[in-house]
Amino acid sequence: MNQVLKNKKQKIKMVVIGGGTGLPVLLTQLKKHDVDLTAIVTVADDGGSSGIIRNHVNIIPPGDIRNCLIALSDLPTIYKDIFQYRFDSKDDFFSGHAIGNLVITAIADMRGSVFEAVKLLSTMMAVNGKIYAAAEEPLTLIAEFVDGTVVRGESKIAKSRKTIDRVYVKPLDEEKEAHAAREVINSIEEADIILIGPGSLYTSILPNLMISDLGQAVLRAKAEVVYICNIMTQLGETENFSDADHVRVLHKHMQQKFINTVLVNTERVPDAVLNQQADEEYLLQVTHDFQALREEGCRVISADYLDMKNGGVYHDGSKVATEVMNLITNMPISYKYKP
Template sequence: MSEALRPSDRAQSVVAFGGGHGLAASLGALRLLVHDLEVDDLTAVVTVADNGGSSGRLRTEFGVLPPGDLRMALAALCGDHQWGDTWARVLQHRFAGQGEIRGHTIGNLLIVGLWEQLGDPVAALDWVGRLLGTSGRVLPMALTPIDITAQVRGVDPADPDALTAVRGQVEVATTDGIITSIALEPADPAPCPEAIDAVHAADWVVLGPGSWFTSVIPHLMVPALREAIVTSDARVVVTLNLEEQAGETPGFGAADHLAVLAEHAPDLRVHTVLADTESARDGLEELRSLARALGAELVLADVARGDGTPRHDPVKLAAAYSSIMGGR
């Protein structure tokens, strides 16, 4: 990072990690900063562990990366204009009917078709991005499909304290037990070189929001990617979820999310923890203490939609990111 120019004096490079709706929320906010010229280089690095729905079917049939979370990230980066809105809707369109195509989305089929045509997952995603006119680049976190495994407590009624191994993203996300830890299979997957390069060139790395055990933490379980994150000069922002998630994080408050992240990646240096003011109200002192122990600044901001759903508002979240990254 250049010493001659402070990060707050120029447009900056950001890499956002996650998957599904959580990553789409952060990308929707960061895209606004690209539009406002506060961010000039935005990269999304996406989990590739989905084994359900259309993605799971395509993964099994064609032996490809599950395309669903990649598709959602591309759609989130489409612009707020007729071209972007139209292509985002087309990409997300899910077929009905009763035939074999039922449940598939156009975007998933487009991505897999390009993978078959080009034989290069990164090049194919770049071509989709050009077609959509996205405000950033979308990359997979690894070049081979991954399975998430979890140690879960409370699954066996006869022995509530026993740990049970659960395999598969869908199965982990919907478990009736309490997740104590996760791992990846394979444990050392081939990382996406472009993702590694993006992290090393970044000013900021954004982790979360999203499904904590199946979309956020898995990035830190890929050894080469984790090494890139912890050795990069990029400042890490952890964006906490607004509430617990059934199956993955029942009973979790804001501090619990941060604690399990630290348990899985104790060498991660965090610059800023961003939490919604209302969501963090209960257990605030615990959260503040934990953030301090990690050497991080805790930033509280109103970033929720406020419509009764546990979703981040892109405009409010963009304002919070702008304040953090601008040092104001």
């Protein structure tokens, strides 16, 4: 490792932006490394237990935050399992709800905000890092399709099976603009490296970046910005996409080429798995266009990041975390430690 890194006491400040199932997989592995880790989590989820709680209590959806708390917690497994337990009851109220979602909601009600709830739970659960909701109020994800139609609600977008032109977010009162918390902006401005993804492009990643002050903070950041590209395309979102198409969409939405480095999986997904997902979340493997990525101003790091488990296709969090740490080691000193 670079001698400067050995001698420097200050930890690398790493910010991870995303949501869905990919974010906690990566956080679980990154916390094993000696970094100052912050997770910024989407608040536009309106499906499942989170959506029901959001609609009844007018609170940001707790599901992704719950999973990040578990990912960064150093508690024994039995306590994590309790927090993650999802009721399998036929009771109209409890059915499908995770205990952790109810706990987050209750403490938010006690303390007056989800921010305070997560702060308290982070202490109680021995969380190794910081977790921030991207905004302190629930947001509606809105998609405009190339045919001019508009759909409101994250859970409805993919079901429309139309080509998306752009997405954006609005508070429940659409006359207002969405804003990120000051702590979110500060963490981005102070970051040495910003990881975006892995996660659904339109419904897990862009909902964060479309919060205007959050997105602008990413554009202003002096950090290395790394996009962890999805391994598979998704029905109703990124059908027929290459890795370069993912980056083009990000750059189009932000109106600036801001991704410095892209991590791309090049390991082949077995044919038996392709287009066999019961929930129809996946379609085919993302194709590669390294020349187009370079034209977007990106450095490309390609390797085997594939993890096949439970019949599904995932990023191997350990491999990705190791790659990120290798990237940090080789970053210019100006990225690593600013005066």
